């Protein structure tokens with residue numbers, strides 16, 4: 001994920017922000033690529049995989065820092081081998097897992113976890129409030145490249161609809177909000193979004 005680069009859609013959205021046409025971008029991605037593309041006003045709805053958070057004191061640190069500590073405290077893992085599945089899981093012997101030293105929070109010793117909302121977890125209330133606040137102040141809501149199957153994202157479309165804020169969707173395939181959208185474009189956002197900018 002460290003090597004991933006922003007694509008046409010990330011760049012096109014950043015340009016729309018620069019042109020003053022996007023007030024706030026809410027992303028379901030956890031890769032930080034919108035920020036890497038130069039986008040300024042971004043809310044990472046489901047958090048960031050490049051950050052680590054303490055579940056006790058909520059202190060946030062860099063994942064790379066944690067990774068260094070993890071490597072330092074587990075020299076035996078350096079030469080460990082295992083089959084890596086396409087989803088990133090690795091099948092390793094149990095004894096390797098049992099001997100892993102998991103570094104804790106440097107501040108309070110608490111347990112650290114990736115700063116992402118796991119499946120079944122809740123988006124922090126402050127984040128939701130911020131988005132709801134922004135929804136009060138916009139003329140429209142644009143959804144780009146999401147099926148909106150996750151309720152945490154779909155809810156804002158529903159709220160926009162309830163408040164008579166027009167909803168436009170660019171997505172290949174069905175979305176959960178198709179029925180309430182004012183405009184639905186079945187298109188590849190990597191092709192369509194740069195074209196939108198050209199026309200503006």
Ligand SMILES: [Zn+2]
Pocket residue numbers: 054055056057058059105106107108109110
């Ligand atoms: Zn802590």
